[in-house]
Amino acid sequence: MKIVLAGAGKLATNLGQALHAAGHDIVQVYSRTMESAAALSAIVGGSPVTDTGAITDDADVYIMSVTDAAMPVLVPVICKGREQKVFVHTAGSMPMDVFQGMALHYGVLYPMQSFSKERKVNFREVACFTEANDEYAAGIIGRLACDVSDNVKPLSSEARRHLHLAAVFACNFVNHCYAISADILARHDIPFDVMLPLIDETARKVHSITPASAQTGPAVRYDENVIRNQSMLLRNNPLIKEIYERMSMSIHRKYTKE
Amino acid sequence: MKIVLAGAGKLATNLGQALHAAGHDIVQVYSRTMESAAALSAIVGGSPVTDTGAITDDADVYIMSVTDAAMPVLVPVICKGREQKVFVHTAGSMPMDVFQGMALHYGVLYPMQSFSKERKVNFREVACFTEANDEYAAGIIGRLACDVSDNVKPLSSEARRHLHLAAVFACNFVNHCYAISADILARHDIPFDVMLPLIDETARKVHSITPASAQTGPAVRYDENVIRNQSMLLRNNPLIKEIYERMSMSIHRKYTKE
Incomplete structure (x- = not known):
């Protein structure tokens, strides 16, 4: 399929690479800065674009992988005049109906993983949650998802926002706990490596x-x-x-109640 | 070596098993309840004891693996009349000098791991931090530690209490984040399994x-x-x-400062 990819962050980079590797044709990469657009298009193909007016009509799917704050601005601009195409966003917390009234066929492909530019993730293992507003969009989005991942599940917008919150605790806050731990160790000249067996066993x-x-x-x-x-x-x-005290209290309460 | 093990919790159970497997002779297991003492002595050998008056003088090392709150009460009772022996505790946060004035040879063997009764840990991989008040105790404690683990490091009481705090963040609070995540998912009928690839990659x-x-x-x-x-x-x-908001604020501050 011919794909326009809007966004050049960590998620867009990893998803773009996976789609490209699966044989799809990334025809354009849009980003606000030429530096980001060019960097990603150098990896996944297509031409870099910074002007929304230059986005091509000649694609099957338009994937928006930008911050939640940028979505409400970008969606109408990208959908306008291309209402027959399929539009997809990749955000955990954003409901599907951000496209409502802007397009006919649309949905969500949310890859639940923590992507870093320094690390290559095996995308086939990444859990991808999909949603679509009609059969046509469901077919296209389901196919894209299965082309990049072996772990695809349909999920409603309502369930997805709770899933995303759960992921923030299990990943982002967990990593911040690692970072706090690393800071404490660094202040006492203890290498962070000593913590790795404990981190691994905990996971x-x-x-x-x-x-x-x-x-x-x-x-x-x-x-x-x-x-x-x-x-x-x-x-x-x-x-x-405060974090220490509230975590301790929350643990104490949970296990004295149960 | 002949060892008296005071305590029958998760740490005592795992350490006792490792010492027993390394060929040491656990001569007694002390616990406040006969049920716990008998359960552990059935695994690691020795006789179960619930009366501190029945603790034998015929051992080389007395290992105390009890809650920090129980230590100040138990230490004088166990050391009294046996001042020539070697006394060891296993607590991350407790300074070595809890033994000061109670015994001549003493120290700490702190295995930094999260032990559960349901799971067998490979003790040889567990980081063990040791401390001793003299050469004699250092020799005995160092030998015990190396007999059970390939990852032994001497560490002062002062550094150890910061290490323990770092471990609380990297393990106990991390696990609580997993638990909060699991609770959110359960409320929306999403199986916790979906989170495992993300948890693994984060670690x-x-x-x-x-x-x-x-x-x-x-x-x-x-x-x-x-x-x-x-x-x-x-x-x-x-x-x-509150935990969500403070964690988010702490992450935001850390990365806008740096």
Whole structure:
């Protein structure tokens, strides 16, 4: 299929590469800056575009992979005059009906993964959640998704926004916990590497037991001495201290209730 | 070596098994309840004891693996009359000098791992941090540690308490983020399994890039629409909402400062 890709961030880069590798024809890459558009089109093919007026009509699918804030501005501009085409966005939190009244055939392809430019992800393992407003869009989006991933599931906008929130906890906040841990270690000249076996086991555990039954540490056994002392160690960093105290309280409450 | 093991929790169970497998002789297992003492001594050998008065003098090493709150009570009772022996505790946050004035030879063997009774951990991979008050204790504790783990490092009490705090973030709070994620998914009938590829990639990433450069999500790109909407989804759970907002703010601040 002929595809116009709007956006050149981490998700657009990884999805564009996967679509290109699957044999699809990326005819244009749109981005606000020529630098980003050119960098991505050099990898996935097509010509770089920074002017929405220069976006071609000669494509089957228009994929928008931009920040949620940019979507309401970009959607009408890209859909206008091409109402018969298929329009897709890739955002977890954005409902499908952002396209309503702008196009006839549209939907969502949300790849749930944390993409970094430095790391190549095996896209075939990435869970992709799809949604479409009609059979025609469902056919096109379903085919694109299955061409890049072995893990495709249809999901409504309503369920997807909760899924995205769950992913923010399981990935973005988890990574921030790693970063806080790394900062504490760095202040005491301990290499972050010492933490990797613990990080790996913590992730592996929840493949075989539920997170609730895997919980360990001072908060779940409510070791008040440790909690108080650790909280004091964070006294120079009030926001991290608040996070420490609320996480500890949340753990304590969850396991005394259950 | 002849070892008395005081404590029968997750850490005591895993350490006791590793010491037993390495050929050491667990002569007694002390616990407050006969049920716990008997359950562990059935696995690691020795006789179960619930009365501190029945603890034998005929051991080389006394290992205390109990909650931090129980330590100040148990240490004097176990050390008294056996001042020539070697005394060891296994707690991340407890300083070594909890033994000061109670014994002549003492120290710490802190295995930094999240132990569950349901899961067998390969103890040889567990990072063990040791400390001792003299050469004699250092020799005994170092030998025990190397007999069970290939990853032994000496560390001071002061550094260890920061290491323990870092581990609480990288393991206990990470697992709680998984649990919050699982709760959100369960409320919308989405199986937790869908999150596993994302959890695995998030853990794998920090083997090759720093957590700071691995950070993704709405907070680091400061997508205020998404943050506001996700926060609203948590309005019925004020404590989790506070955690969401503080984590998002902490991520935003970290990456706008740097």
